[in-house]
Amino acid sequence: xxxxxxxxxxxxxxxxxxxxQAQFAKAEDAIKYRKASFTVMAAHFGRLGAMANGRIxxxxxxxxxxxxxxxxxxxxxxxxxxxxTDKGETRAKPEIWQESAKYKEAADxxxxxxxxxxxxxKAGNIDALKAAFGPAAASCKTCHDSFRQK
Ligand code: ASC
Numbered sequence: 001x002x003x004x005x006x007x008x009x010x011x012x013x014x015x016x017x018x019x020x021q022a023q024f025a026k027a028e029d030a031i032k033y034r035k036a037s038f039t040v041m042a043a044h045f046g047r048l049g050a051m052a053n054g055r056i057x058x059x060x061x062x063x064x065x066x067x068x069x070x071x072x073x074x075x076x077x078x079x080x081x082x083x084x085t086d087k088g089e090t091r092a093k094p095e096i097w098q099e100s101a102k103y104k105e106a107a108d109x110x111x112x113x114x115x116x117x118x119x120x121x122k123a124g125n126i127d128a129l130k131a132a133f134g135p136a137a138a139s140c141k142t143c144h145d146s147f148r149q150k
Contacts, residue, residue: 024082030081030085031092034081037077037080041074044069044073045140049133049137051126052126052130058129064118067121068118070114071117074111074115078104078107081096093146095147106142106146106147109142112139113135113138120132
């Protein structure tokens with residue numbers, strides 16, 4: 001019991017010692033993490049798109065569940081763009097670090113758009129989903145155009 005408590009204490013101390021941006025052992029881990037969060041986001045965003053564009057029938061429960069995942073994922077990638085993560089298996093452009101205020105603004109806009117999408121997805125009708133999907137997709141594209149290599 002004592003051992004367990006001291007282990008927990010040691011883990012907490014370690015977690016608190018590492019700044020939020022640096023909670024990855026290696027740059028490669030941060031790159032994998034941010035790509036994974038974007039991949040999961042895209043999969044669930046795509047299902048909302050399929051509904052918004054009439055490729056699959058509107059399903060209120062499915063819309064809500066997918067939008068929740070998109071909203072949660074949208075919070076995750078940003079902490080994984082720390083120092084030294086500009087090189088490796090990544091299409092991230094140098095502008096992310098060179099124009100970090102502009103990048104943050106684009107990231108914030110995307111998160112705001114997907115929060116609105118989540119609210120719309122919970123309205124229980126296709127028209128609300130359609131109205132919010134376009135701006136959310138545009139917020140993805142804006143960022144890709146400026147900050148992601150082809
Ligand atoms: C998607 C997806 C994106 C965005 C973007 C919108 O479904 O994977 O990255 O939409 O293409 O323009």
